[in-house]
Amino acid sequence: MEPIRSPIPLAEMEPAARPVHTAIGLPPACYTDADFYAFEKAAVFDTEWLCVGRSSQIPEPGDYFTATLLGTEPVVVVRNRDGRINVMSSICQHRAMCITAPAERPKDEWFDPPPECSGSTRNFRCPYHWWTYDLDGRLIGAPEMHQRPGFVRSEISLPQLAVEEWQGFVFCSFAADPPPLGPRLSAFDEMLANYCIKEMVTTEPEMLPMPFNWKVFAENFMDAYHSLRLHASLYDFTEADTSNETLLSGTFPPLEPGSIGIGGKGRTGFKDRGMNPTQSALFPPIATLSEDDRWNVVYLYVAPSLLIGCHSDSVHWLAVQPAGAGSSIMTSGFLFPESTTKLKLFDQLLKQHTRGIELFYDQDMPVAVASQRGMASRFAPQGPLSQQDFFRAQLAEWLIERYRAAEEAATSHG
Ligand code: FES
Ligand SMILES: [Fe+2]
Known part of the structure:
Protein backbone atom coordinates (compact mmCIF):
# COMPACT_ATOMS: atom_id res chain seq x y z
CA MET A 1 0.00 0.00 0.00
CA GLU A 48 1.59 1.14 18.23
CA TRP A 49 -0.13 -0.87 20.97
CA LEU A 50 -3.87 -0.48 21.52
CA CYS A 51 -5.51 -1.34 24.83
CA VAL A 52 -8.59 -3.54 24.46
CA GLY A 53 -9.44 -4.28 28.08
CA ARG A 54 -8.42 -6.33 31.09
CA SER A 55 -7.10 -9.86 31.23
CA SER A 56 -9.45 -10.57 34.16
CA GLN A 57 -12.44 -10.14 31.82
CA ILE A 58 -11.56 -13.56 30.37
CA PRO A 59 -10.21 -15.69 33.24
CA GLU A 60 -10.90 -19.17 31.77
CA PRO A 61 -9.97 -20.87 28.48
CA GLY A 62 -12.73 -20.17 25.97
CA ASP A 63 -13.74 -16.88 27.63
CA TYR A 64 -13.89 -14.07 25.11
CA PHE A 65 -15.08 -10.55 24.49
CA THR A 66 -15.26 -8.55 21.30
CA ALA A 67 -14.04 -5.07 20.50
CA THR A 68 -13.89 -2.83 17.46
CA LEU A 69 -10.50 -1.27 16.87
CA LEU A 70 -10.23 2.16 15.26
CA GLY A 71 -13.94 2.16 14.53
CA THR A 72 -13.69 -0.36 11.70
CA GLU A 73 -11.81 -3.50 12.73
CA PRO A 74 -13.82 -6.00 14.76
CA VAL A 75 -11.68 -8.33 16.85
CA VAL A 76 -12.26 -11.07 19.34
CA VAL A 77 -10.13 -11.23 22.48
CA VAL A 78 -10.07 -14.84 23.68
CA ARG A 79 -8.18 -17.03 26.13
CA ASN A 80 -7.03 -20.18 24.36
CA ARG A 81 -6.70 -23.73 25.72
CA ASP A 82 -3.15 -22.98 26.94
CA GLY A 83 -4.33 -19.94 28.88
CA ARG A 84 -2.75 -17.47 26.46
CA ILE A 85 -4.72 -14.49 25.17
CA ASN A 86 -5.28 -14.18 21.42
CA VAL A 87 -6.57 -11.05 19.76
CA MET A 88 -7.76 -11.97 16.29
CA SER A 89 -9.81 -10.42 13.56
CA SER A 90 -13.43 -11.52 13.64
CA ILE A 91 -13.70 -11.14 9.88
CA CYS A 92 -14.62 -14.53 8.44
CA GLN A 93 -12.13 -15.52 5.77
CA HIS A 94 -14.92 -16.85 3.56
CA ARG A 95 -16.99 -13.75 2.86
CA ALA A 96 -16.07 -11.16 5.48
CA MET A 97 -19.00 -11.74 7.82
CA CYS A 98 -18.28 -10.89 11.46
CA ILE A 99 -18.01 -14.31 13.13
CA THR A 100 -19.32 -13.03 16.47
CA ALA A 101 -22.34 -11.20 15.01
CA PRO A 102 -25.76 -12.60 15.89
CA ALA A 103 -27.44 -14.93 13.39
CA GLU A 104 -30.64 -12.91 13.55
CA ARG A 105 -31.85 -9.57 14.85
CA PRO A 106 -35.26 -7.92 15.24
CA LYS A 107 -36.46 -5.51 12.58
CA ASP A 108 -35.58 -2.35 14.49
CA GLU A 109 -31.94 -3.55 14.63
CA TRP A 110 -31.52 -4.85 11.07
CA PHE A 111 -29.24 -2.06 9.97
CA ASP A 112 -27.30 -1.54 13.17
CA PRO A 113 -23.64 -2.58 13.31
CA PRO A 114 -23.09 -5.94 15.04
CA PRO A 115 -23.16 -5.45 18.81
CA GLU A 116 -20.12 -6.17 20.98
CA CYS A 117 -20.54 -9.33 23.01
CA SER A 118 -18.77 -11.60 25.46
CA GLY A 119 -19.12 -15.16 26.66
CA SER A 120 -17.44 -18.52 26.75
CA THR A 121 -17.11 -20.89 23.81
CA ARG A 122 -15.25 -23.92 22.45
CA ASN A 123 -14.94 -22.38 19.01
CA PHE A 124 -16.38 -19.64 16.80
CA ARG A 125 -18.85 -20.62 14.12
CA CYS A 126 -19.61 -17.97 11.54
CA PRO A 127 -23.41 -17.66 11.40
CA TYR A 128 -23.42 -17.14 7.63
CA HIS A 129 -22.14 -20.44 6.13
CA TRP A 130 -20.86 -22.05 9.30
CA TRP A 131 -17.13 -21.89 8.75
CA THR A 132 -15.77 -22.70 12.19
CA TYR A 133 -12.56 -21.48 13.84
CA ASP A 134 -10.87 -22.71 17.01
CA LEU A 135 -9.66 -20.48 19.85
CA ASP A 136 -6.38 -19.90 17.99
CA GLY A 137 -8.23 -18.84 14.85
CA ARG A 138 -7.53 -22.04 12.88
CA LEU A 139 -10.26 -23.01 10.45
CA ILE A 140 -11.55 -26.35 11.73
CA GLY A 141 -14.76 -26.69 9.75
CA ALA A 142 -15.94 -25.46 6.35
CA PRO A 143 -19.11 -27.13 5.00
CA GLU A 144 -18.92 -28.42 1.41
CA MET A 145 -15.45 -27.03 0.88
CA HIS A 146 -13.92 -30.51 0.50
CA GLN A 147 -15.68 -30.50 -2.90
CA ARG A 148 -13.44 -27.68 -4.05
CA PRO A 149 -10.29 -28.98 -5.75
CA GLY A 150 -7.15 -27.82 -4.00
CA PHE A 151 -8.91 -26.32 -0.98
CA VAL A 152 -6.60 -26.71 2.01
CA ARG A 153 -8.42 -25.92 5.22
CA SER A 154 -5.24 -25.63 7.26
CA GLU A 155 -4.06 -22.76 5.08
CA ILE A 156 -6.87 -20.53 6.33
CA SER A 157 -7.09 -18.85 9.70
CA LEU A 158 -8.31 -15.66 11.31
CA PRO A 159 -5.67 -12.91 11.12
CA GLN A 160 -3.85 -12.59 14.46
CA LEU A 161 -2.68 -9.36 16.07
CA ALA A 162 0.40 -9.04 18.27
CA VAL A 163 -0.59 -9.26 21.94
CA GLU A 164 1.04 -8.12 25.15
CA GLU A 165 -0.23 -7.83 28.69
CA TRP A 166 0.91 -5.04 30.98
CA GLN A 167 -0.36 -4.57 34.55
CA GLY A 168 -3.35 -6.78 33.70
CA PHE A 169 -4.30 -4.70 30.65
CA VAL A 170 -4.49 -6.46 27.27
CA PHE A 171 -2.85 -4.64 24.40
CA CYS A 172 -2.77 -5.60 20.75
CA SER A 173 -1.10 -4.19 17.68
CA PHE A 174 -1.63 -4.31 13.94
CA ALA A 175 2.14 -4.04 13.49
CA ALA A 176 3.80 -7.32 12.58
CA ASP A 177 6.57 -7.02 15.14
CA PRO A 178 6.00 -4.01 17.39
CA PRO A 179 8.68 -3.21 19.98
CA PRO A 180 7.64 -4.78 23.32
CA LEU A 181 5.46 -2.54 25.44
CA GLY A 182 6.57 -3.37 29.00
S1 FES B 1 -18.89 -15.59 5.57
FE1 FES B 1 -18.41 -16.84 7.20
S2 FES B 1 -18.86 -18.79 6.53
FE2 FES B 1 -19.32 -17.57 4.85
FE1 LIG C 1 -11.87 17.40 33.60
Missing part, protein backbone atom coordinates in the same frame (compact mmCIF):
# COMPACT_ATOMS: atom_id res chain seq x y z
CA GLU A 2 1.17 3.53 -0.79
CA PRO A 3 2.35 5.25 2.39
CA ILE A 4 0.09 8.14 3.33
CA ARG A 5 1.60 11.61 3.59
CA SER A 6 0.48 14.27 6.02
CA PRO A 7 -1.71 16.93 4.41
CA ILE A 8 -0.44 19.31 7.11
CA PRO A 9 3.25 20.25 6.81
CA LEU A 10 5.36 18.99 9.72
CA ALA A 11 6.76 22.50 10.11
CA GLU A 12 3.29 23.70 11.18
CA MET A 13 3.08 21.02 13.84
CA GLU A 14 6.57 21.24 15.27
CA PRO A 15 6.01 24.38 17.43
CA ALA A 16 3.51 22.28 19.43
CA ALA A 17 6.36 20.13 20.71
CA ARG A 18 8.55 22.96 21.98
CA PRO A 19 9.19 23.29 25.73
CA VAL A 20 5.88 24.30 27.28
CA HIS A 21 6.79 27.97 27.81
CA THR A 22 7.16 28.53 24.08
CA ALA A 23 4.87 25.80 22.73
CA ILE A 24 1.63 26.46 20.86
CA GLY A 25 -1.21 24.08 20.04
CA LEU A 26 -1.21 21.62 17.16
CA PRO A 27 -2.82 22.96 13.97
CA PRO A 28 -6.62 22.71 14.42
CA ALA A 29 -6.86 20.56 11.28
CA CYS A 30 -5.05 17.81 13.23
CA TYR A 31 -8.36 17.44 15.08
CA THR A 32 -10.78 17.69 12.18
CA ASP A 33 -9.26 16.80 8.82
CA ALA A 34 -10.17 13.39 7.37
CA ASP A 35 -6.95 13.11 5.35
CA PHE A 36 -4.86 13.97 8.39
CA TYR A 37 -6.76 11.35 10.35
CA ALA A 38 -5.88 8.72 7.72
CA PHE A 39 -2.24 9.76 8.02
CA GLU A 40 -2.31 9.75 11.83
CA LYS A 41 -4.02 6.37 11.93
CA ALA A 42 -1.29 4.86 9.77
CA ALA A 43 1.54 6.68 11.57
CA VAL A 44 0.40 6.02 15.14
CA PHE A 45 -2.49 3.61 15.57
CA ASP A 46 -1.47 1.03 12.96
CA THR A 47 2.02 0.81 14.45
CA PRO A 183 10.16 -2.09 28.75
CA ARG A 184 8.90 1.18 27.24
CA LEU A 185 6.95 1.86 30.43
CA SER A 186 9.64 0.83 32.89
CA ALA A 187 10.08 4.44 34.07
CA PHE A 188 6.66 4.09 35.71
CA ASP A 189 7.08 0.64 37.27
CA GLU A 190 8.16 1.99 40.63
CA MET A 191 5.52 4.73 40.71
CA LEU A 192 2.79 2.14 40.12
CA ALA A 193 4.22 -0.77 42.10
CA ASN A 194 2.28 -0.29 45.35
CA TYR A 195 -1.10 -0.12 43.61
CA CYS A 196 -0.69 -3.78 42.52
CA ILE A 197 -2.73 -2.96 39.42
CA LYS A 198 -2.15 -6.36 37.84
CA GLU A 199 -4.03 -8.09 40.65
CA MET A 200 -6.94 -5.64 40.67
CA VAL A 201 -10.32 -6.55 39.23
CA THR A 202 -12.28 -4.33 36.91
CA THR A 203 -15.89 -3.27 37.01
CA GLU A 204 -17.84 -4.15 33.87
CA PRO A 205 -16.25 -1.96 31.19
CA GLU A 206 -18.56 0.65 29.71
CA MET A 207 -18.33 1.78 26.08
CA LEU A 208 -19.03 5.34 25.12
CA PRO A 209 -18.89 6.66 21.55
CA MET A 210 -17.80 10.30 21.68
CA PRO A 211 -18.30 12.97 18.98
CA PHE A 212 -14.82 14.46 19.08
CA ASN A 213 -11.26 13.70 18.07
CA TRP A 214 -9.44 11.28 20.39
CA LYS A 215 -6.82 13.94 21.21
CA VAL A 216 -9.51 16.28 22.54
CA PHE A 217 -10.37 13.64 25.12
CA ALA A 218 -6.84 12.52 26.01
CA GLU A 219 -5.66 16.10 26.39
CA ASN A 220 -8.61 16.97 28.60
CA PHE A 221 -8.13 13.95 30.85
CA MET A 222 -4.51 14.87 31.49
CA ASP A 223 -5.06 18.67 31.52
CA ALA A 224 -4.02 20.16 34.85
CA TYR A 225 -4.90 23.68 33.64
CA HIS A 226 -8.66 23.13 33.51
CA SER A 227 -8.97 21.26 36.80
CA LEU A 228 -8.72 24.43 38.88
CA ARG A 229 -11.07 26.37 36.61
CA LEU A 230 -13.67 24.29 34.78
CA HIS A 231 -14.08 22.06 37.82
CA ALA A 232 -13.83 24.86 40.41
CA SER A 233 -17.48 24.47 41.39
CA LEU A 234 -17.04 20.76 41.92
CA TYR A 235 -13.80 20.11 43.61
CA ASP A 236 -11.20 22.01 45.54
CA PHE A 237 -8.01 21.29 43.64
CA THR A 238 -6.40 24.36 45.22
CA GLU A 239 -5.64 22.29 48.27
CA ALA A 240 -3.15 20.41 46.19
CA ASP A 241 0.37 20.89 47.41
CA THR A 242 2.12 23.65 45.48
CA SER A 243 5.48 21.92 45.52
CA ASN A 244 6.96 20.91 42.20
CA GLU A 245 5.62 17.44 42.69
CA THR A 246 2.02 18.40 42.16
CA LEU A 247 0.26 17.82 38.88
CA LEU A 248 -1.04 21.37 38.95
CA SER A 249 2.12 23.42 39.18
CA GLY A 250 4.72 20.90 38.18
CA THR A 251 5.28 18.84 35.11
CA PHE A 252 5.76 15.25 34.11
CA PRO A 253 9.19 13.69 33.74
CA PRO A 254 10.62 14.33 30.26
CA LEU A 255 9.86 11.78 27.58
CA GLU A 256 12.50 9.08 27.38
CA PRO A 257 13.41 8.03 23.83
CA GLY A 258 11.14 5.18 22.78
CA SER A 259 8.92 5.57 25.85
CA ILE A 260 5.18 5.31 25.50
CA GLY A 261 4.39 6.66 28.96
CA ILE A 262 3.57 10.27 29.79
CA GLY A 263 2.52 10.97 33.35
CA GLY A 264 3.56 11.37 36.91
CA LYS A 265 2.74 11.57 40.55
CA GLY A 266 0.94 14.47 42.19
CA ARG A 267 0.46 15.44 45.81
CA THR A 268 -3.08 16.11 47.00
CA GLY A 269 -4.20 18.34 49.86
CA PHE A 270 -4.99 15.54 52.26
CA LYS A 271 -4.84 11.80 52.61
CA ASP A 272 -7.27 9.49 50.75
CA ARG A 273 -8.87 12.05 48.51
CA GLY A 274 -11.67 10.95 46.22
CA MET A 275 -13.14 12.42 43.04
CA ASN A 276 -16.64 12.98 44.40
CA PRO A 277 -18.43 15.78 46.24
CA THR A 278 -17.26 14.49 49.65
CA GLN A 279 -13.69 14.96 48.33
CA SER A 280 -12.78 11.76 50.17
CA ALA A 281 -12.27 8.24 48.88
CA LEU A 282 -15.41 6.15 49.32
CA PHE A 283 -13.64 2.79 49.54
CA PRO A 284 -10.97 1.53 51.94
CA PRO A 285 -7.42 2.44 50.92
CA ILE A 286 -5.54 -0.07 48.80
CA ALA A 287 -3.76 -2.10 51.49
CA THR A 288 -0.41 -2.18 49.72
CA LEU A 289 -0.06 1.62 49.49
CA SER A 290 2.39 3.36 51.79
CA GLU A 291 1.28 6.20 54.05
CA ASP A 292 2.88 8.62 51.59
CA ASP A 293 1.16 7.02 48.56
CA ARG A 294 -2.20 7.78 50.14
CA TRP A 295 -1.49 11.51 49.77
CA ASN A 296 -0.72 11.08 46.08
CA VAL A 297 -2.40 10.41 42.79
CA VAL A 298 -0.67 8.96 39.74
CA TYR A 299 -1.89 9.90 36.28
CA LEU A 300 -0.44 8.06 33.32
CA TYR A 301 -1.08 8.08 29.60
CA VAL A 302 0.09 4.92 27.86
CA ALA A 303 0.33 6.29 24.35
CA PRO A 304 -1.68 6.22 22.28
CA SER A 305 -4.67 4.46 23.79
CA LEU A 306 -4.80 4.09 27.58
CA LEU A 307 -5.31 6.61 30.36
CA ILE A 308 -5.15 5.68 34.01
CA GLY A 309 -5.75 7.67 37.16
CA CYS A 310 -4.59 5.99 40.37
CA HIS A 311 -6.20 7.03 43.64
CA SER A 312 -5.84 5.70 47.16
CA ASP A 313 -8.87 3.39 46.87
CA SER A 314 -9.14 2.59 43.17
CA VAL A 315 -7.78 3.06 39.67
CA HIS A 316 -9.81 4.59 36.86
CA TRP A 317 -8.91 3.25 33.41
CA LEU A 318 -10.01 4.57 30.06
CA ALA A 319 -9.07 3.03 26.74
CA VAL A 320 -9.58 5.60 24.01
CA GLN A 321 -9.41 5.02 20.30
CA PRO A 322 -10.23 7.15 17.31
CA ALA A 323 -13.15 6.12 15.11
CA GLY A 324 -12.68 8.97 12.65
CA ALA A 325 -11.30 12.51 12.58
CA GLY A 326 -14.13 13.82 14.72
CA SER A 327 -15.17 10.74 16.65
CA SER A 328 -13.72 8.35 19.17
CA ILE A 329 -14.71 5.49 21.42
CA MET A 330 -13.92 5.22 25.09
CA THR A 331 -14.07 1.97 27.05
CA SER A 332 -13.67 2.55 30.75
CA GLY A 333 -13.92 0.95 34.15
CA PHE A 334 -12.65 1.10 37.70
CA LEU A 335 -10.13 -1.27 39.24
CA PHE A 336 -10.35 -2.36 42.85
CA PRO A 337 -8.52 -4.82 45.05
CA GLU A 338 -10.64 -7.96 45.09
CA SER A 339 -11.28 -7.51 48.82
CA THR A 340 -12.96 -4.17 48.15
CA THR A 341 -15.39 -5.74 45.69
CA LYS A 342 -16.48 -8.14 48.46
CA LEU A 343 -17.67 -5.31 50.72
CA LYS A 344 -21.35 -5.58 51.59
CA LEU A 345 -22.05 -2.07 50.35
CA PHE A 346 -19.79 -2.29 47.30
CA ASP A 347 -22.55 -1.86 44.71
CA GLN A 348 -24.02 1.12 46.53
CA LEU A 349 -20.65 2.78 46.94
CA LEU A 350 -19.75 2.08 43.32
CA LYS A 351 -22.86 3.96 42.19
CA GLN A 352 -21.76 6.99 44.23
CA HIS A 353 -18.17 6.64 43.05
CA THR A 354 -19.27 6.44 39.40
CA ARG A 355 -21.62 9.39 39.77
CA GLY A 356 -18.78 11.32 41.40
CA ILE A 357 -16.69 10.88 38.24
CA GLU A 358 -19.68 11.64 36.01
CA LEU A 359 -20.04 15.02 37.69
CA PHE A 360 -16.66 15.84 36.17
CA TYR A 361 -17.86 14.51 32.81
CA ASP A 362 -20.93 16.75 33.09
CA GLN A 363 -18.41 19.54 32.66
CA ASP A 364 -15.72 17.85 30.54
CA MET A 365 -17.90 16.31 27.82
CA PRO A 366 -19.81 19.45 26.76
CA VAL A 367 -16.49 21.32 26.74
CA ALA A 368 -14.98 18.63 24.51
CA VAL A 369 -17.94 18.82 22.11
CA ALA A 370 -17.69 22.60 21.92
CA SER A 371 -13.90 22.51 21.48
CA GLN A 372 -14.25 20.01 18.64
CA ARG A 373 -16.68 22.36 16.89
CA GLY A 374 -14.29 25.21 17.58
CA MET A 375 -11.39 23.36 15.96
CA ALA A 376 -13.35 23.40 12.68
CA SER A 377 -13.82 27.17 12.81
CA ARG A 378 -11.84 29.41 10.48
CA PHE A 379 -10.88 31.28 13.64
CA ALA A 380 -9.50 28.26 15.52
CA PRO A 381 -6.08 29.17 16.94
CA GLN A 382 -2.79 27.44 17.45
CA GLY A 383 -2.98 29.08 20.84
CA PRO A 384 -0.15 29.54 23.35
CA LEU A 385 0.13 26.94 26.11
CA SER A 386 -0.01 27.71 29.81
CA GLN A 387 2.71 26.15 31.93
CA GLN A 388 -0.04 23.89 33.32
CA ASP A 389 -0.65 22.66 29.75
CA PHE A 390 2.54 20.61 29.96
CA PHE A 391 0.80 17.39 28.91
CA ARG A 392 -0.22 18.81 25.54
CA ALA A 393 3.37 19.74 24.72
CA GLN A 394 4.56 16.26 25.67
CA LEU A 395 1.80 14.55 23.71
CA ALA A 396 2.68 16.68 20.68
CA GLU A 397 6.34 15.74 21.11
CA TRP A 398 5.43 12.06 21.20
CA LEU A 399 3.06 12.28 18.24
CA ILE A 400 5.30 14.40 16.05
CA GLU A 401 8.08 11.84 16.45
CA ARG A 402 5.69 9.27 14.89
CA TYR A 403 4.37 11.71 12.28
CA ARG A 404 7.95 12.50 11.26
CA ALA A 405 8.90 8.83 11.00
CA ALA A 406 5.87 8.20 8.78
CA GLU A 407 6.71 11.19 6.59
CA GLU A 408 10.31 10.04 6.24
CA ALA A 409 9.15 6.53 5.34
CA ALA A 410 6.81 8.01 2.71
CA THR A 411 9.63 10.15 1.30
CA SER A 412 12.03 7.23 1.02
CA HIS A 413 9.25 5.17 -0.57
CA GLY A 414 9.33 7.74 -3.34
